[in-house]
Amino acid sequence: MGKLTIPQEELMNSGHIGCLGCGGTLAMRYLLKALGKRTMITIPACCIAIMSGIYPRNFLKVPLLDVAFETTAASASGIRAALDAKGIDDVYVVGFGGDGGTADIGIQALSGTAERGDNIIYVMYDNEAYMNTGIQRSGATPFGAWTTTTPVGTTGDFKKRPKKNMVEIMVAHDIPYAATASVAYPEDFVKKVMKAKDMDGTKFFHVFSPCPTGWRYSPEMTIQIGVLAFQTTVFPMYEVENGVYRVTKKPAKRKPVADYLKLQGRFKHLDDETIKIIQKNVDRNWEMLLAKAEFTKKFAE
Template sequence: MANKTAESISREEFFYGHKACAGCGGSLAVRAALKVLGPNAVSVLPAGCMSAVGFNFPQLCFSNNSIISTFAGTASMLTGVEAGLRARGIKEFTAVGFAGDGGTADIGIQALSGAIDRNDNIIYICYDNEAYMNTGIQKSGLTPFGAKTTTTPAGSNIHGNIRPKKNMFEIAAAHDIPYAATASVGYISDFIQKVQKASQIQGTKYIHVIAPCPTGWGVAPDETVDIAKEVVDCGLWYLAEYENGEFRLNHKPKEFTSVEAYLKKQGRFKHLTDDDIRIITASRDKKWEYIGKNFAL
């Protein structure tokens, strides 16, 4: 039985033997993207899970060229890698960055904004596990409302994170970037197609992929893919693209699955009351109303 997606990517493994937790969504995103980009990808990883698990001297789990950047400098190092290789006359390469949600939306946003502004020919992939997981689950700008982290604990008065998730996809799109997309590791073919598309486009590309973290989300390791699917199916995340100044929705669930069922599966949302869930459901409906008005299908 032929699998079209599997046939479209390299059979080789470029991220192998790494020390990520069992069932890590981030490592799945990195592995899949590198299998699209092939051996000539030069990857840049800031401080974060993927650099912590990929580079344990003398172990090097990448079989393509790979480098750790400063936490804030993923995009600026990508700029340098791209300019340096171009200056040396090397044509066959892709500069790709893998930064977590904290490294993208909080610490690295200025460097990313600068790179998009210069329209450097790079791919920036944000694997979003919705908190600073590597250092022990602290809230980031992409932690959703109500999530319990070590810096937003759930008590009787305040129920976890009080702020909504930053809209990084539309922030990137607001720069008039050549290509931006959202994805989820639960829909891996969609993610792989978006990386393929990004690799064909000249200029800065930004892909925001939801990558559940079993450790931080409080789910079993084998539920990573299911929960990444469910976040899309219940409407709390969406698969979309931004290209030529237009937003396009790639996947419209016919009917949303239960938000409550999605939330209650996870340890980080266990404490939420019915009122909190109503707030989350209302914000989802408002978001989809916005999507319905502004995104093409």
């Protein structure tokens, strides 16, 4: 791929009502830069649905359909079918949901869309909890995290199960393209969208979108948190094209996960033993990812 220029055109107006330092809004902004204005987008109940503006305001310069929480993918399929019926074939159709709306309540509809191979782009902007309703745990909340429904308390009741791996779930649907991305690395994200947008079938992006409000850090640190998630490989950058894994960006030297955890209030209750468990899991996941990339290389077309 040649030198990348991120398009200058803004398809998201300023003046949204998101929190200071919101990662999710950056995900939307970069996505639309990569896709251009011949794009239709559907959004379920989530932070973006609110911050896009209360009636009659709207922060997008592309057609937007707000839909019910669990219907993002089915709605995108419906838009695509209508465009197909009308013979319109030069419009990108996007489902843009949060982690709860995607990995939990919306997973059935998403699985249906991916299994049918409907020609849409699905973006999960992941802030690792139900942030719009006030920081309740989701299937994408990481092991160890405090949320308002895993409140730690006096019994150590933090999230005890790992984050649901949505990219793996989507890869299992035999879709042409699934990838992670981060708002801390817009070039990587935009490049991936541009690479995949014209592929036929369902394309899936898991976009790491730090949330100062829910993760309990100061708003100016959103990008720093994203960088650390990458450098510690808590959230690695990779893509899976037709089942072939490729790590798109490797840290020069992996940093300890404690560097990432200690900046966030949601992990402040963790003792050294628990942090060791998290480090072990992150190490294992990273090695497995590298092994998958190595193993699947020979299947590249």
